């Protein structure tokens with residue numbers, strides 16, 4: 723029971739899987755959840771149960787142990803059940819990576835539903851996750867680290883009439899506020915709370931038919947929500963492992979006095 727344990731949401735693919743594999747390789751036990759089901763207002767599919775099984779396989783291959791369960795971050799009771807099952811196995815939680823998120827950048831759909839679903843998952847879902855996991859981190863009395871996945875959109879809003887992109891930016895910016903109050907409140911317990919702000923990352927969110935159509939429209943010179951998105955460094959899109967490497971450091975003892983920080987992981991997107 724000496725190994726540290728990380729609770730990760732959105733673990734079935736993309737950045738969540740990369741965090742799980744990276745931390746498992748560093749000796750962490752992993753408790754991971756994912757909805758593994760689509761949300762009708764979105765314009766691309768969420769992960770599947772098979773994706774979650776692939777994360778389980780990859781974590782084991784990295785030498786780690788994982789409790790992986792289907793749960794929706796909008797559902798406090800489901801999160802609590804997943805938490806309880808994970809804690810029954812590992813006995814503790816030291817790190818929370820609140821990573822699950824959705825977006826919709828294309829036109830169409832019911833604007834109010836798109837707005838509500840994105841706020842519910844990306845903002846309220848993170849609050850729900852902290853609500854369930856934080857008491858266990860505190861009870862350990864060993865300090866801890868919470869990393870909330872925001873976005874470059876959470877630091878810099880680009881103009882858009884798309885309800886999904888408006889909600890995404892609002893939710894991701896809201897996470898900075900949540901991070902700041904939590905960082906202040908739980909600093910006496912040596913629990914560090916930071917947000918990360920990735921630029922574009924290869925994942926299910928970016929590699930799908932809807933995003934392909936947006937890229938094609940941008941290439942034709944049409945105004946799109948992705949047209950203004952460019953990094954300063956000469957790299958179009960990052961890999962999930964680039965984000966996981968930075969987060970592995972952020973949750974490590976090497977970063978033990980870093981809290982209350984909104985950390986861009988963005989190849990210079992925000993400075994550009």
Ligand SMILES: NC(=O)c1ccc[n+]([C@@H]2O[C@H](COP(=O)([O-])OP(=O)(O)OC[C@H]3O[C@@H](n4cnc5c(N)ncnc54)[C@H](O)[C@@H]3O)[C@@H](O)[C@H]2O)c1
Nearest residue numbers: 732736737757768769794795822823873922923925926927
């Ligand atoms: N990909 C990018 O370009 C990019 C850039 C900046 C920030 N982000 C953020 O990074 C995080 C991870 O996204 P990703 O890039 O790995 O995309 P992704 O779509 O591959 O992964 C997101 C995961 O979250 C899961 N999920 C969605 N809704 C959920 C819910 N209600 N409950 C539980 N799980 C849910 C999905 O099934 C999926 O496995 C998200 O918060 C996203 O907003 C992504």
